[in-house]
Amino acid sequence: MPPIISISGLEKRYASGFRALKGVSLDIGRGEIFALLGPNGAGKTTLISIVCGLVNASGGTVRIDGHDIVRDYRAARSMIGLVPQELHTDAFESVRATVSFSRGLFGRAPNPTFIEKLLRDLSLWDKRDTKIKELSGGMKRRVMIAKALSHEPDILFLDEPTAGVDVELRRDMWELVGRLRDSGVTIILTTHYIEEAEEMADRVGVISQGELILVEGKTDLMQKLGRKELTLHLVEPMTAVPPELADWKLEIEDGGHQLRYRFDAKAERTGIPSLLARMRDLNIGFTDLNTSQSSLEDIFVSLVSDRRTA
Ligand SMILES: Nc1ncnc2c1ncn2[C@@H]1O[C@H](COP(=O)(O)OP(=O)(O)OP(=O)(O)O)[C@@H](O)[C@H]1O
Numbered sequence: 001m002p003p004i005i006s007i008s009g010l011e012k013r014y015a016s017g018f019r020a021l022k023g024v025s026l027d028i029g030r031g032e033i034f035a036l037l038g039p040n041g042a043g044k045t046t047l048i049s050i051v052c053g054l055v056n057a058s059g060g061t062v063r064i065d066g067h068d069i070v071r072d073y074r075a076a077r078s079m080i081g082l083v084p085q086e087l088h089t090d091a092f093e094s095v096r097a098t099v100s101f102s103r104g105l106f107g108r109a110p111n112p113t114f115i116e117k118l119l120r121d122l123s124l125w126d127k128r129d130t131k132i133k134e135l136s137g138g139m140k141r142r143v144m145i146a147k148a149l150s151h152e153p154d155i156l157f158l159d160e161p162t163a164g165v166d167v168e169l170r171r172d173m174w175e176l177v178g179r180l181r182d183s184g185v186t187i188i189l190t191t192h193y194i195e196e197a198e199e200m201a202d203r204v205g206v207i208s209q210g211e212l213i214l215v216e217g218k219t220d221l222m223q224k225l226g227r228k229e230l231t232l233h234l235v236e237p238m239t240a241v242p243p244e245l246a247d248w249k250l251e252i253e254d255g256g257h258q259l260r261y262r263f264d265a266k267a268e269r270t271g272i273p274s275l276l277a278r279m280r281d282l283n284i285g286f287t288d289l290n291t292s293q294s295s296l297e298d299i300f301v302s303l304v305s306d307r308r309t310a
Pocket of ligand 1: 045
């Protein structure tokens with residue numbers, strides 16, 4: 001099946017001269033959930049804004065189901081729903097009026113039954129007659145989603161859908177994305193959260209400094225992202241790692257008071273039980289231990305530097 005989104009050699013140079021996208025090419029399949037990950041300023045919003053026709057590209061092409069986003073703007077745009085990062089809604093209108101109006105903007109005939117279902121799905125039905133300005137931040141975000149879905153788009157862009165939202169709304173969001181996927185909608189989301197990509201995406205792309213440096217199936221990528229660190233706070237400081245512990249490639253930190261072990265959290269064997277057993281045999285005591293997961297930011301940095309070395 002041909003891709004529903006086909007991006008080829010996309011370039012963006014802002015008026016300031018800054019080159020925000022450097023030849024990005026990417027195909028997204030119909031019904032796919034694609035997560036676009038990247039550190040701040042990587043170019044995620046720029047990419048989405050071009051595909052949605054809000055920002056002009058400086059070069060390259062984007063086709064939506066075969067429609068060129070410049071020459072065939074209307075046809076391309078009508079297939080897309082966008083939930084932007086920033087909330088902006090018509091503060092004095094009611095929820096239902098706002099969402100119905102959005103549908104009309106795309107030339108769709110009114111469909112109160114559809115709008116009711118949409119508002120119910122987003123737990124907004126009870127608030128249908130409330131003015132937007134009287135809603136909480138989480139509710140406003142739901143309204144943004146309802147607006148984006150009001151014209152029944154084939155493709156939904158979610159730009160950091162869960163930044164600053166509570167756990168409940170995040171869960172709701174994931175469920176909604178699941179339901180949309182079941183109904184055949186293609187979803188592209190940007191996120192900083194590993195667990196969000198893990199929960200939802202089929203495929204993940206990592207963008208860094210305007211370049212798409214990696215596109216991979218989620219499972220493969222999560223194995224790479226799954227690196228964790230174990231820190232052991234030692235009773236007695238050590239100056240060098242004993243040769244008996246060489247297999248674990250430990251690092252000494254904090255003037256010899258801490259040992260750090262990096263492991264693959266998704267591996268069948270983390271090596272932790274055997275490390276602790278060996279330390280006990282060697283009478284190396286520790287007062288405390290904790291684990292932490294490397295942040296996405298760390299992972300991006302390592303991906304980018306790996307690539308540069310290659
Ligand atoms: N209108 C503009 N003029 C000049 N530079 C811009 C403009 N908009 C964005 N940029 C720059 O382009 C780069 C990419 O920005 P973009 O908003 O696409 O990043 P992002 O990956 O979405 O970041 P974040 O995760 O912080 O939202 C940044 O360096 C940004 O400063």
